[in-house]
Amino acid sequence: MTPEAMVESALDEIRYFAEVDFDLIKISVKASSVPLMIEAYRQLSEVTDYPLHLGVTEAGPPPAGLIKSSAGIGTLLAEGIGDTIRYSLTATRSRKPVPVGPCLRPWASVSARTWT
Numbered sequence: 153m154t155p156e157a158m159v160e161s162a163l164d165e166i167r168y169f170a171e172v173d174f175d176l177i178k179i180s181v182k183a184s185s186v187p188l189m190i191e192a193y194r195q196l197s198e199v200t201d202y203p204l205h206l207g208v209t210e211a212g213p214p215p216a217g218l219i220k221s222s223a224g225i226g227t228l229l230a231e232g233i234g235d236t237i238r239y240s241l242t243a244t245r246s247r248k249p250v251p252v253g254p255c256l257r258p259w260a261s262v263s264a265r266t267w268t
Contacts, residue, residue: 153183153188154188155181155188155191155192155194155195156195158181158183158188158192158196159181159192159195159196159199161181162179162180162181162196162200163199163200165179166179166200166202175202177202177203178202178203178204178205178235178236179196179200179202179203179204179205180204180205180206180207181193181196182205182206182207182208182209182238183208183209184208184209184210184211186208186220186223186224189208189209189224190224190227190228193206193228193233193234194228194231194233197233203235203236204233204234204235204236205234205235205236205237205238206224206225206228206229206233206234206236206237206238207221207225207237207238207239207240208220208221208224208225208240209240210240210242211239211240211241211242212241212242213241213242213243214241217239217240217241217242218239218241221239221240221241225237225239
């Protein structure tokens, strides 16, 4: 899988929705590889104005999954890329809720994206 292939696949889906006159969409090109995910979103943000839904697929259990997701999501938010986010973590045995807020706080004020 390459960032280019991920972007082309997303653009194919966008074209399909355009054909049926549906434009209320958010685009996601999540991957389990953080560098791959970052580059795919960077490229996609250059060719579309649709909202981008950020996330890392199969990030893993906390705390490693939080760190992995925060690295990818935070990098893109710092560049002004992304409109919504999702943290997908593997459940722990205790199934206690895991606070994600502390991982996001450093990025809360760095996004250059204009929000409407």
